[in-house]
Amino acid sequence: MGSGIEDKIIKQISLFAENKPGRLANVANKLKSAGINIRAFTIAESGDFGIIRMVVDKSDYAHKVLHDAGFTVSETSVLGIEMEDVPGSMSRIAEVFGKAKINLDYAYAFVTRDQKALLIVRVNEIEKAVKTLEEDNIKLIGMKELEKI
Amino acid sequence: MSGPLFTECSEQCGIHIWADKFLVEILDPETGEPVPDGESGELVITTLTKEALPLIRYRVRDLTRKLSEPCRCGRTHPRITRISGRSDDMIIVRGINVFPGQIESVLMKIPEVGNHFMIIVDRIGPLDSIKVQIEMHESAFSDKMSDMMALKKKISGALKSVLSLAVEVELVEHGSLPRSEGKSKKVIDNRKI
Structure with missing residues (x-):
């Protein structure tokens, strides 16, 4: 990766969880006792298991x-x-993604405290996506900024 | 009984039986009839020269195959292959014999999964169903659902080609299946007969 791209990328935590009562509580309890704050959260489910993304x-x-x-x-x-x-x-x-022919694997969004919305997306060609979005003057949030949201 | 009964040679392609001292038969566990050379069956041993404590058609209940063609090492004693399971482990699902050892050997060839698994047999309506719960390695986990579905499909395809039976695959968290010392219980049979 080129220099500086790390500031434009968010590291998402992805978790495998069996579809059973109490699994989410186990995860949430660990985060609670470690003092970790969740900014965005989603579960993709497929019958017997789910993928928690946060x-x-x-x-x-x-x-x-x-x-x-x-x-x-x-x-x-x-x-x-x-x-x-x-x-x-x-x-x-x-539209920007469509024009650049960048395919999204998945996406979810939330509204921040300062009246902005944040869209989280996973793409296959992340470097190309960063370049394309910057050319269109679309702001990307990195880990440092995320800590302040 | 290794050593006096059979020994591996430098070619390591099966274990030589000293056929002048022991008669080895491979029998169908259900019918008791000999199976053709090279096919899996139950190991049955008769000692030919022991006088004090002879064994006559002793059913070991281990499953193996007999290879009668001469070995690359030059010995002409017949060989048996690695023990693939126990005949008393066998479950019958929709008329097809299934050995946990077969499932284990399929899973061992798939690097994404561990060797911890559990077979669950059930009867839903008139049909038997077989499900295999498999612990996944953390390195094989992907946040993309399509990758996880592809892994499940790969495992069920590999199982089907060996067992000739549609098997439901369920991926479970690492460490979630029961661990036990030695020969662990690999089958839960919920069928009420």
Whole structure:
């Protein structure tokens, strides 16, 4: 990766979880006792198991805590795209991806305290996506900024 | 009984039986009839020269195959292959014989999964169903659902080609299946007959 790209990438915590009562409570308890704050959270489910995806304030630490506790966990590079919380923001970003022929694996979004929206996306060609978005003056949030949100 | 009964040679392709001292038969566990050379069956041993404590058609209940062609090392004594399981482990699902050892050897060839698994047999309506719960290695975990579904498909395809039976695959968290010393219980049979 080129210099500086790390500031434009968010490390998402991805977790394998069996679809059973109490599994989420186990994960949440670990994060609670480690003092880790969750910024964004989603579960993708497929019958017998789910994949928990979340953005937290201290991702490396969260990864270590969960791994040491025996969870099947990984860190994934995703993009955090800042949007104005107004109609049309998503459309603008989706168009940029469409024109550049960048495929999204998955996406989820949340609204921040300062009236912005943050779209989390995983793409196959992350470097190309960063370059394309910057050319269109779309702001990407890195880990340092995420800690302050 | 290794040593006096059989020994591996430098070629390491099966274990030589000293056929002048021991008669080895490989029998179908259900019918008791000999199976053709090279096919899996139950190991049955008769000692030919022991006088004080002879064994006559002793059923070991280990499953193996007999190879009668001469070995690359030059010996003409027949060989048996690695023990693939126990005949008393066998489960019958929809009329097909399934040995936990077969499932284990399929899983051992798939690097994404560990060798911890559990077979669950059930009867849903009139049909038997077989499910294999498998612990996944952390390195094989992907945050993309499509990758995880592809892994499940790869495992069920490999199992089907060996067992000739559709097997439901369930990926479970590392460390979630029961551990036990020695020969662990690999089968849960929920069928009520």
